[in-house]
Amino acid sequence: MLLLNSINPYAKNTYNCVGVCMTIKYLNIKVKDLEENKSISISDSIKHLIEIFHFLDLRRFDQIIISNDVNIEINKIKKSKLNKNSSIYAKVITTIIKDKIHILLILNKIFALTLIKNEKDEFMYKNALHVFHHELAHIHDYNKKIDIFEKQMISERYSGMQAITFPLAEICWSEYIANYVSSSSTKANSFPLVTAQTLASLLISMGKELKIKIMVFKSNKDRKDVFDDVKKDIEKILKTAAYLLGYLHGLNITLGELCDKAEYIIDKSSFKDTWAMMNDELSIMRGLYPYAWDNLSIYKKLANCTFFYYKRLGIILKENESKELYFVVM
Numbered sequence: 001m002l003l004l005n006s007i008n009p010y011a012k013n014t015y016n017c018v019g020v021c022m023t024i025k026y027l028n029i030k031v032k033d034l035e036e037n038k039s040i041s042i043s044d045s046i047k048h049l050i051e052i053f054h055f056l057d058l059r060r061f062d063q064i065i066i067s068n069d070v071n072i073e074i075n076k077i078k079k080s081k082l083n084k085n086s087s088i089y090a091k092v093i094t095t096i097i098k099d100k101i102h103i104l105l106i107l108n109k110i111f112a113l114t115l116i117k118n119e120k121d122e123f124m125y126k127n128a129l130h131v132f133h134h135e136l137a138h139i140h141d142y143n144k145k146i147d148i149f150e151k152q153m154i155s156e157r158y159s160g161m162q163a164i165t166f167p168l169a170e171i172c173w174s175e176y177i178a179n180y181v182s183s184s185s186t187k188a189n190s191f192p193l194v195t196a197q198t199l200a201s202l203l204i205s206m207g208k209e210l211k212i213k214i215m216v217f218k219s220n221k222d223r224k225d226v227f228d229d230v231k232k233d234i235e236k237i238l239k240t241a242a243y244l245l246g247y248l249h250g251l252n253i254t255l256g257e258l259c260d261k262a263e264y265i266i267d268k269s270s271f272k273d274t275w276a277m278m279n280d281e282l283s284i285m286r287g288l289y290p291y292a293w294d295n296l297s298i299y300k301k302l303a304n305c306t307f308f309y310y311k312r313l314g315i316i317l318k319e320n321e322s323k324e325l326y327f328v329v330m
């Protein structure tokens, strides 16, 4: 998943609402809310990009939807209640039809327009191409995981401590591997550098806030809202770290080489040990991927990184015999 922040050249343009549906081989591309010639250009560009990245595993990928708002489309398909007017560029989701998993890519309309090659703005096109590459890498990763644990992906529900640590470990892995696989289409001084700077500023801005929130939670354990806030902050930090590690490992560079300031900030923060653990564990998981993965316990040590970071911040996750989660705040 990537967010719509920096690439937004068409934000003020409006187009007539005409829907177009095109099929490329087994891939159906549905373009909503765009005039026909733009829709055809986007579909042609996507066809070209899919040919460039043909070496990725794109089985089960049979639909692209291009629309004004990615979350609205997800809500329709998944019957979820995600916020409207989202700033998400693109998202890969799965659906189950007649016991079979299908993979879909939903693209924001404004982002999809940047996939049309534009000689005048090579920079914008290259950025869009990298984002698209990242999403196709998610599809590649989904296919590998579906091959290994399809049944568990459909039925597994985590409980107790695992309900906090495992879903996050799964997200961290998928963003890590998507950036690792797609790192060849970015330069160290663009997306990777921005990701390093983002992690550094999150650690600075959230560091103090997290301490205060944890103190509030300590004095009133019924403040579930405060815990949810802490959980969100921790998830953001770990996810950004996973993105960054994907780039570093994919480009085979150290954080010091990319951004020594970010390295210094991590080193001085309470995230330092968790960062080192994630670095090691993601490398080990990648070394085993995909053929030596056999079940969801592959995420166990990465999930432990989350447990460890909570503990480092003063919250010990615990569960009772009936797998109900509780906390000890130090």
Ligand SMILES: [Zn+2]
Residues within 6 Å of the ligand: 001, 002, 134, 138, 174, 175, 178
């Ligand atoms: Zn992603």
